[in-house]
Amino acid sequence: MHNIKSWEGMLDLTKVATISLAFVVAACSPPGSSRVTQDVESSLVQSMPSGVEAISFLGDTLTPPLQPDDVRAVYMERYEEAERALAVAPANVDSLIWMGRRTAYLGRYRDAIDIYSEAIGLHPEDARLYRHRGHRYLSVRELDKAIADLERAAELTEGRMDEVEPDGLPNAMNIPTSTLQFNIWYHLALAHYVAGDFEAALDAQRNCLKVSVHPDSVVATSYWMYMTMRRLGLEDEAQELLDSIDAGIEIIESVAYLDLLLLFKGERSLGDLIGPSGDAATLQSTTTSYGLGVWHLLNGRLDDAHGVWESILEGRNQWSAFGYISAEGELARSAVR
Known part of the structure; x- marks a missing residue:
């Protein structure tokens, strides 16, 4: 299991309990009830030591x-x-x-x-x-x-009218693949997804898909949307979405997402997708590993899913990656059930 660390060797257990409480509140509160979790977040920010950018959902301190x-x-x-x-x-x-x-x-x-x-x-x-x-x-x-x-x-x-968003870190072809409205809905959907509010995530993903004009955007949105639909039990709709994805689609950035969608379709194998981990983990391998965990989960292998998500947390240098954040969310929500 993942060891909880802190700036003094072991994080004060009251802070761990507070973080867990935030997930309990998020899971149990009606839509729009955010006051308690906002108070939790504020107390954690105020207590962070110098040089720490964030406290993970599991209580780890995260530095640049x-x-x-x-x-x-x-x-x-x-x-x-x-x-x-x-x-x-x-x-x-x-x-x-x-x-x-x-x-x-x-x-x-x-x-x-x-x-x-x-x-x-x-x-x-x-x-x-x-x-x-x-x-x-x-x-x-x-x-x-x-x-x-x-x-x-x-x-x-x-x-x-939507507008193309310039890339801060241009891809190899120097072609922007997203828009302002795409990024709004994409990140909103992800925030709901990480919190475990899959219905709200799906609503945002549907809006995101409407403004996904580049193949990379379509693939990225479809990846998260497929997993969300499956977790909501929308099997037919999820399969229809998956059927719309073709291995020949021309993409620039969303390679990991396409590979994972093809894994869900049965057109990729587990061995095709396993990448570096731990200190050698990359953004792409972290992204892929999270999806592999969900693949195990959807196939009834919860222990395997947790094992993959635990391994992601060993690649601490990727803690700002969406796959890392999502793995944290999975493990934190499991811990408070």
Whole structure:
């Protein structure tokens, strides 16, 4: 089993109990009842030691991920470019957004949240700010705040023309594959999914699929949507969605998601998908491993699923990956049942 650690060797058990309480409340409260979990999150943030970005759903302290020197050098160069642009136009919303994004890429998620919060004070009607802050609240495990921000972003974009969102970390073809509204619904769906609210997740996923205009977006949305439908017992609808996925679809980024969908279809084997783990884990292997855990779960192998999710947590440098966050959520929800 996963060992709970802390900044003093062992996390105060009252904090672990508080984190567990947040999941109990999230699971048992009616929609919109977020006051208690918000209070829980606030108390945890106030008690975090310096240098800690988040406390995991299992009580671990999470510090900025280590980055290879060459990668960090590139990130720092772009961060400094964003700093210079912001110095020229400190109230410019685009400059503030890029400052927040470049800060987050360095693993400084709390600082990024502060930047977006300052920007919201200046530009309270700009949906992009809530979209990005919501994403980073998700990164630091503050699900209620993430959901509130992303719902606000959805309100602000309702009935408006969608727009392509520029990539902060461009893919190999330098082609953006997502839009503002896609990212709003995608991250909102994920926040609900991690919290175990699969009905709310599915509602957001349906909206996300409507604005998924690039094949990569379709594949990514379909992956989470299929798992959600299966967990809600919507077998026929899940199969119809799965049947729409073809191995020949041309994608740029969503390789892991496509491989997992093909595994669910029986067109990939377990051996095809197993990747590096532990300290060698990558974003893609973490993403894939979470899906493998769900594959075991859907086939009635709960112990195997938990074993895979436990192994994901050994790759601590990937703690901001959605697969890692989702694995944490699974194990935390299991612990409080």
